[in-house]
Amino acid sequence: MKKVVIEPVSRVEGHGKVTLHVDDDGQVQEARLHIVEFRGFERFIEGRPYWELPLVVQRLCGICPVSHHLAAGKAIDQIAGVSQLSAPAEKLRRLMHWGQTLQSHALHFFHLASPDLLFGMQSEVEKRNVVAVIEAYPDIALKGVKLRKYGQDIIKAISGKKVHGIAAIPGGMNRALKPEEIRTLKEPLNDIIAWSKDAVDIARSLYEQNQPFNANFASLSTPYLSLVSSNGDWEIYDGNMRIKEPNGDIFKDQYPCSEYFNLINEQVKNWSYMKFPFLVEKGTEQGWYRVGPLARVNNCDRFSTPLAEAARQQFMAQSSYGLPHATLAYHWARMIEVLHCAEAIQDILNDNDLTSEDLKRDGQRQATGIGVIEAPRGTLFHHYEVNEDDQVTMANLIVSTTSNNRAMNESIRKVANDHLSGQTLTPELLNLVEVAIRAYDPCLSCATHAMGKMPLQVELLNQQGQQLDKITRSHTGEIA
Amino acid sequence: MSDQTIPCIELNGKPIPFQAGESIMQAATQAGVYIPHLCHHPDVSPHGSCRVCIVKVNGRVKASCITPAEEGAVVESECDEIRQLRKRLIQMLFVEGNHFCPSCEMSGQCQLQALAYDLNMLDTHFDHFYPNRAIDCTHPDIILDRDRCINCDLCVRASAQIDNKQALSLGGRGQQTHLQANCESGLLKDSGIESQDKAMHICPVGALLPKNNHYPQITGERIYDKAPISEVGNVRPENHQGDQTKGPIS
Structure with missing residues (x-):
């Protein structure tokens, strides 16, 4: 019996679908998170003038558009022949990206993930949403909302809008900050740093209070890929790539972003529109890796700000050998990054360069631009080729969630193997699968976690592809 | 008198x-x-x-x-009847071309977009044509993006009557009408148009744009972010004063 797994006709946005393939012994051999939405950005930007790229590709996402905007911005700097921005332009971009990371992480942790963590993974669906968090934990919820708002305020001050503004132009930025805008952004900073510190404490205590379950849940021993600065500091705007082995050994260090295509390749599978990146040297089966907050915190030598660095040391101390691999530790790492962003924002808002009009550099036109940046969800690659008439002829985008594709599947497989009972799918298992996926903060969860009722379907298939069981939760929370 | x-x-x-x-x-x-x-x-x-x-x-x-x-x-x-008719005309212009406002350099400064806002256009009403229109980026300083062109003929008349060049013309008929470089190759680079020509600075949309000075203003600071076109008039960015809220109506 041939089973059609993907139905591209019914591209319901945000519809999560998982199939679990079990062998005769009931062991889950493979889990597949199906991504059935097709975007096509790489094709429809072909032919467009290259300076439009930051504004076009930021529409990939409504949560982390700044990451796409700045990755494309870095790429078009290179096409414009600018290898080094003016100091004011680079500082504005960094500030914008810290604001973006802060708001995106706050959104994910407080609005999307905290209901699972505060109420428990098996709490009723009606309770697992941010409204319920506001009712039960108003102080925590309010801090989360305000943290996110502050990050958005920074983005709006620089680009004119909280979402999808205008900032990066070839070789620089289009506008400096005004002194009064900086004064306004400084006002709540002490609270922002205090709330960020509280967020780290909340994430850590939630993680630690349910040990060893949390350490084992969906946990994978994987390599980690991220950017680091030239001296090994945590870095999200620039720098080179570092890859650590699961035991903490360095596999690659200061690997130039301009040669990413020699390091990473992408595998295509016929059941998902999302590709499967892998490290070329390790091959498709051994070469998958993880990106995002856990990767960045595991990979860096230090944070450049004191509170975040202290938090990082506490985080790393949880693992006596190798690196912390717990998938749920993503949340803890994410909040450490929030704290660092808040500290870094405080430092840079005292920098007079932010009001300087020295914003643009020029150079000799190039045919290629490769912009690599750390988006909130992980390393983001934008690669463009341009013809002599300034039109884009090739685009290759490897977005963060793509890099975590295999890891998400493996985490689902582990959860299923640990918690699947016989050949029957239960609402409890469905909840656990969802929690595992959400830890990675994939775009899927951003798009679909509508008030805690992410539409999700899980199928159980035997080795012949026959369906053994199926469970579906609709957007209204009904189980069928 | x-x-x-x-x-x-x-x-x-x-x-x-x-x-x-x-x-x-x-x-x-x-x-x-x-x-x-x-x-x-x-x-x-x-x-x-x-x-x-x-x-x-x-x-x-x-x-x-x-x-x-x-x-x-x-x-x-x-009157309501005229405003409704105008809205339908603007809607027809939107569906006839390919207007991607979110990434357009003229967004916030585009007279077509500004009129759509002023007429409270909330949808396009008609089915989109999705025409396949070629972009011409061959000129070193100028792009001709036909997706945005509304065939208003302003640049054609400006080139002929002010620049004395006849660098541009409208070609084709009916739905195939399109702005073209008025030269044998049909390419903008051979048309004789230059950046300082009036033809370059009269387009009400973003069909003819310079290849430099991209996105000079952030959202909120563009011409029609601050005041509706009924107050500001049809103003090109290069003629707009920073704090102008009511300028010469043209």
Whole structure:
């Protein structure tokens, strides 16, 4: 019996679908998170003038558009022949990206993930949403909302809008900050740093209070890929790539972003529109890796700000050998990054360069631009080729969630193997699968976690592809 | 000459003086009354093609840019019927081309977009044509993006009447009408158009754009972010003063 797994006709946005393939012994051999939405950005930007790229590709996402905007911005700097921005332009971009990371992480942790963590993974669906968090934990919820708002305020001050503004132009930025805008952004900073510190404490205590379950849940021993600065500091705007082995050994260090295509390749599978990146040297089966907050915190030598660095040391101390691999530790790492962003924002808002009009550099036109940046969800690659008439002829985008594709599947497989009972799918298992996926903060969860009722379907298939069981939760929370 | 001897039309209930030979549009502009338009510009001859400047003249719908002002004519430019007709015209222009406002350099400074906002256009009403239109980036300093072109002919007239070049023309017929470089190769680089030409600085949308000075303003600081086109008029970014909220209506 041939089973059609993907139905591209019914591209319901945000519809999560998982199939679990079990062998005769009931062991889950493979889990597949199906991504059935097709975007096509790489094709429809072909032919467009290259300076439009930051504004076009930021529409990939409504949560982390700044990451796409700045990755494309870095790429078009290179096409414009600018290898080094003016100091004011680079500082504005960094500030914008810290604001973006802060708001995106706050959104994910407080609005999307905290209901699972505060109420428990098996709490009723009606309770697992941010409204319920506001009712039960108003102080925590309010801090989360305000943290996110502050990050958005920074983005709006620089680009004119909280979402999808205008900032990066070839070789620089289009506008400096005004002194009064900086004064306004400084006002709540002490609270922002205090709330960020509280967020780290909340994430850590939630993680630690349910040990060893949390350490084992969906946990994978994987390599980690991220950017680091030239001296090994945590870095999200620039720098080179570092890859650590699961035991903490360095596999690659200061690997130039301009040669990413020699390091990473992408595998295509016929059941998902999302590709499967892998490290070329390790091959498709051994070469998958993880990106995002856990990767960045595991990979860096230090944070450049004191509170975040202290938090990082506490985080790393949880693992006596190798690196912390717990998938749920993503949340803890994410909040450490929030704290660092808040500290870094405080430092840079005292920098007079932010009001300087020295914003643009020029150079000799190039045919290629490769912009690599750390988006909130992980390393983001934008690669463009341009013809002599300034039109884009090739685009290759490897977005963060793509890099975590295999890891998400493996985490689902582990959860299923640990918690699947016989050949029957239960609402409890469905909840656990969802929690595992959400830890990675994939775009899927951003798009679909509508008030805690992410539409999700899980199928159980035997080795012949026959369906053994199926469970579906609709957007209204009904189980069928 | 006393006031009684100056001929007037009645525009939206108020007397508006005019001089012999002036169009209703010219009389309104002189009096500081904005009548929405796209293919009209005071520096070139009227064309009457976009029809956005329609008004009711003694009960009949006419294009004000090519209708002479006549003594005692009763003109309505802002009644519900006219605004609804204008909205349909703007909607037709949107579906006829490919207007990607979110990434367009002229967003916030585009007269088509500004009129859509001013007319409270919330959808395109008609089915999109999704035409396949070629972009011409061959010129070293200028791009011609036909997706955005509304075939208003302003650049064609400006090139011929002000720049004395005839660098551009409208080719094709009906739905296939398109702006073209008026030269044998058909490529903009061979048309003779230059950055400083009036033809480059008269486009009401973003069909002809320079290859430098991209996105000079953030959202919130562009011309029509600050005030509607009915107050600001049809203003090009290069002619717009930073804090101008009510400029010369043109």
